[in-house]
Amino acid sequence: MSTPSAHARGKAKRAMSVQQALEWAFRIEKAQLELPPPSDIEEEGFGFGLEYVLLQRAALGCKVDGGQHKIGCYVHEDAEVIAATVAGVPDNLGGKRMAIRLAELARAGLTPDWMPGAVPRCLPVDMKRNRHGDRATSEVVGHERVLIKGKWRSVEVRACPVRFSPDQKQIDGARRAYEDWWQALGWVRDGLIEGRMLRDVEISAAMPKSQPWLGQSSGGAPRNGLR
Template structure:
């Protein structure tokens, strides 16, 4: 698949934002994420510098071999460079786990779910139904002695149950915070990939622009 045209003999690259470039590489070109380790390193989550990964894959600027993974076709060499760059996400931004997440989301054409519009609501944890409809259930949390006066002047003491309705918040505020931290971590990793691809200058037919997904879209 070729992106470029020619105007007066000049190659024109196709401009893509980093998210669009990732989706093209992993979803359209079906590039595979390879996470090689140096021989003396076996620690889980080791992050590689961009230079190490690109030198391993591109041999000091030589053409990168394609067609190793895409079934029934050729994997574009620019897609291989993009995949190699993702593999180099450093530990400070999530390392191998983040690289896998970035690749999987791009392959599915998805953006991390930051739970738009989510507002914690107080809801009962026990719900019961009867002929009158749905209502909150209650549990016994204690007992109390109360004085009950009958028809006459004499009073009697009875033990009565104290009932309470257990509640929770759904979605929980911590769940919303975790989803939005996950989006922010992904966004920062995309920024690192974008800067690496622009600075590396190794893409032949794709030009990665400065365009990024919206930062913290929940802050409007």
């Protein structure tokens, strides 16, 4: 059974950014992600998804029942609306995979790691230690004849194999993943604002920075800097 909404009690709605709202829904309220079945599976026998039910209840002016997933506790109806909206992330923004990622990050209270301050560093492939300290491992890459004390001798030409860590592909990949998350988060924000289905929560326009690595020092950016 649902509790009286803030609107019904005449109280002001609680303002949240979309990231705060997702963390509240999944981390605090323990809302569950109800993903729709694959489109190639016949609908018969699977019933309607949670998002469809929520939309129908909203059209009829009904409240959403809580307590479905938190044993012995009430799951706020707004948390279920938020979870249903996340489940509807379209395929062009990542679909089910992105919906799961949004929910998992929100449950953990995390923002995707965009590798703040990361730059490719040239490092030895291997190191070895002796009594004089650590030294980069070298390998023979050729031979040269050199004149030493009037005699020609063959000497090894050695070089130190190197690697770049992190390499630029890793950095670019992490930042593309952050931008994908940011786009999906914006879609959820717009859907919640335009849907007007939340009773006690009001979603603000605030978003994390779209590219927090731009204009930042090597020390990185704050976790939730806003635009």
